[in-house]
Amino acid sequence: MKRYFRIALWLIAVLLIVIIVKTFMFRSKQPAVSLPATPPVGIEAAERLAGAIRIPTVSYEIDAPVDTGAFRAFREYLEVTYPSVHRLITPLVFNEFSLLYRWEGSNPALKPVVLMAHFDVVPAGDEELWSREPFGGQIDSEFIWGRGTLDDKGALIQIMEAVEKLISEKFEPARTFYLSFGHDEEISGLLGAKAIAAYLAEQGVEAEFVADEGMAVTVGMVPMMSKPVALIGTSEKGYLSVKLSATLDGGHSSTPEPESALTIIAEAVSAINSRQLKARISGPVDDFIKYVGPEMPFYARAIFANKWIFKPLLINIYTGSSSGNALVRTTTAPTIISAGMKDNVIPNRAEATVNFRVLAGETSEDILAHVRKVVNDERVEIEVLPGLSEPAPVSSSESYGFNSIMKTLRQVYPEAVVAPTMMLASSDSKHFTEVSPDIYRFAPIIVTSEDMARIHGIDERVKIEDFLRGITYYYYLIRNSNDEELQ
Numbered sequence: 085m086k087r088y089f090r091i092a093l094w095l096i097a098v099l100l101i102v103i104i105v106k107t108f109m110f111r112s113k114q115p116a117v118s119l120p121a122t123p124p125v126g127i128e129a130a131e132r133l134a135g136a137i138r139i140p141t142v143s144y145e146i147d148a149p150v151d152t153g154a155f156r157a158f159r160e161y162l163e164v165t166y167p168s169v170h171r172l173i174t175p176l177v178f179n180e181f182s183l184l185y186r187w188e189g190s191n192p193a194l195k196p197v198v199l200m201a202h203f204d205v206v207p208a209g210d211e212e213l214w215s216r217e218p219f220g221g222q223i224d225s226e227f228i229w230g231r232g233t234l235d236d237k238g239a240l241i242q243i244m245e246a247v248e249k250l251i252s253e254k255f256e257p258a259r260t261f262y263l264s265f266g267h268d269e270e271i272s273g274l275l276g277a278k279a280i281a282a283y284l285a286e287q288g289v290e291a292e293f294v295a296d297e298g299m300a301v302t303v304g305m306v307p308m309m310s311k312p313v314a315l316i317g318t319s320e321k322g323y324l325s326v327k328l329s330a331t332l333d334g335g336h337s338s339t340p341e342p343e344s345a346l347t348i349i350a351e352a353v354s355a356i357n358s359r360q361l362k363a364r365i366s367g368p369v370d371d372f373i374k375y376v377g378p379e380m381p382f383y384a385r386a387i388f389a390n391k392w393i394f395k396p397l398l399i400n401i402y403t404g405s406s407s408g409n410a411l412v413r414t415t416t417a418p419t420i421i422s423a424g425m426k427d428n429v430i431p432n433r434a435e436a437t438v439n440f441r442v443l444a445g446e447t448s449e450d451i452l453a454h455v456r457k458v459v460n461d462e463r464v465e466i467e468v469l470p471g472l473s474e475p476a477p478v479s480s481s482e483s484y485g486f487n488s489i490m491k492t493l494r495q496v497y498p499e500a501v502v503a504p505t506m507m508l509a510s511s512d513s514k515h516f517t518e519v520s521p522d523i524y525r526f527a528p529i530i531v532t533s534e535d536m537a538r539i540h541g542i543d544e545r546v547k548i549e550d551f552l553r554g555i556t557y558y559y560y561l562i563r564n565s566n567d568e569e570l571q
C-alpha cells in the first residue's frame with residue numbers, strides 16, 4: 085500500500101513538473117516592434133468621416149429598394165474628397181454602386197493585396213432613441229456620431245485617407261493594392277463584393293491576402309486579459325437554416341389522437357435543441373490559445389499551455405458562456421415555430437425553423453446528417469432554406485499577410501496583444517475565397533462590449549482619437565508592404 089502511495093506521489097510530481105516546464109516554454113508570439121508610428125493626418129479627417137456619415141446609404145432587405153441617390157452621392161463624395169486618389173485611379177463600378185480601385189504596384193512579381201470595406205449601413209431603427217441624429221455626422225470634443233462610424237464607413241474612410249496621403253507623398257507601392265468597397269454587405273453582398281470577387285477571379289488575380297472588417301482591437305472583452313487584444317478573424321462560421329415540417333390529419337380537439345403535426349414538430353425541435361453538436365477546439369481557436377495564452381497570468385497560462393491534459397477543462401470554460409460556447413461548437417438556435425389557428429382545432433400542419441452557425445471543420449452536410457439522426461422521424465420533412473454558406477476555410481496565422489497585419493498592429497497599437505480567432509458573424513470577405521486563401525477579418529476600431537451594442541444599435545459613434553489611429557494603421561500597413569523583410 086505504502087509503495088503504491090509512493091508511486092502515485094512520484095507520478096503527481098512528474099506531472100506537475102511537465103505542466104510547469106510546458107508553461108514556461110509557452111512563449112509569447114508577439115513580435116517586438118521598435119518602429120514608431122507617426123499619425124499621417126490631423127483632426128480634420130474627422131470632418132471627412134462625418135461627411136460620409138451624412139449620406140444615408142441604407143440597406144434594408146435583399147431586393148428591397150434603396151435610396152439610389154444616396155449611393156450615387158457617396159461615390160461623388162469620395163471623388164471630391166480624395167482628389168489625389170481619383171487623379172491616379174478611376175474605380176470600376178459594379179452593379180451601379182460598388183467600387184473597385186486598382187492602385188498599381190511597381191513590382192509585378194509580387195502578389196497584390198485587397199483591402200475591403202463597405203459603405204452601406206443598417207437602418208437607424210428608432211431615431212427617437214438616439215441622442216444624436218443617426219445621419220447628422222455630428223462631432224463633439226470626443227466622438228464622431230452616427231450610423232456607420234464603426235460599421236463600416238469608418239474603415240472605408242480610413243483606407244481612403246491613408247491612400248490619399250501616400251499618393252500625395254509620391255509613395256509607390258511595390259505590390260498592387262485593390263480597394264474593394266461594397267454597397268450591400270448588410271444584405272449579403274450579392275451585388276457588390278460577390279461581383280467584385282468574381283471579376284478578380286476571372287482576371288486571374290491571386291491576392292497575397294485580403295483584409296476586411298470583422299474583428300477589432302478589443303478592450304476588456306477577452307477573459308483574464310487586462311491588456312487590449314487585437315483579434316484577427318482567420319475564419320468565419322458557416323450559416324445554415326433548416327425548416328422542419330409535418331403534415332398529419334388534424335381534427336377536433338375533443339377527440340385528439342396521441343400525436344399531431346404540432347406535437348411531432350415540438351418534439352423534433354426539442355430533440356435538436358437538447359442534443360447539441362459536440363464542442364471542439366477548432367483551428368482558429370487553437371491558434372487563439374497559442375497567441376493569447378502566453379500573455380495570461382500564470383495559472384491561466386498553465387491551463388492554456390497544457391491543453392493535452394486540460395482540454396476538458398478548457399471546453400468547460402468556453403461552453404460556460406454563450407459567446408464562448410459559440411467559439412467551440414456549431415450552435416443550434418430554434419428561431420421560428422408555427423402551427424394552429426384556433427384553440428379547439430388540431431392543426432394538420434406545423435413548421436419550425438432552426439438556425440445553425442457552423443464551426444470550421446464541419447460542413448452543412450454534417451449538420452443535416454446530425455439533424456436527421458436526432459429527429460429520427462420520417463414524418464418530419466427537413467428542408468434547407470436559402471442563405472446557406474459553408475464555414476470559411478481557415479487562413480494561416482503564419483503567412484506573409486498575417487505577419488504583415490500583426491507587425492503593423494504592434495507598431496500602431498503597441499499596448500495590444502495580437503491574436504487570430506474565429507469570427508462569429510459574417511462579412512463580405514466570404515465571397516473572396518477564390519481570390520486568396522489568406523483572408524483576415526480585422527478593422528482598426530477599438531471596442532468594448534458597450535461599443536459592440538452600438539454596432540447595428542443606437543448611438544453608434546467612434547472616438548476621434550481612435551478613428552485617427554485607424555488611418556495610421558492602414559497607412560503603415562501599406563507602407564510596410566514595401567518592407568523587404570516581410571516579402
Ligand SMILES: [Zn+2]
Pocket residue numbers: 202235236269297
Ligand atoms: Zn459591416
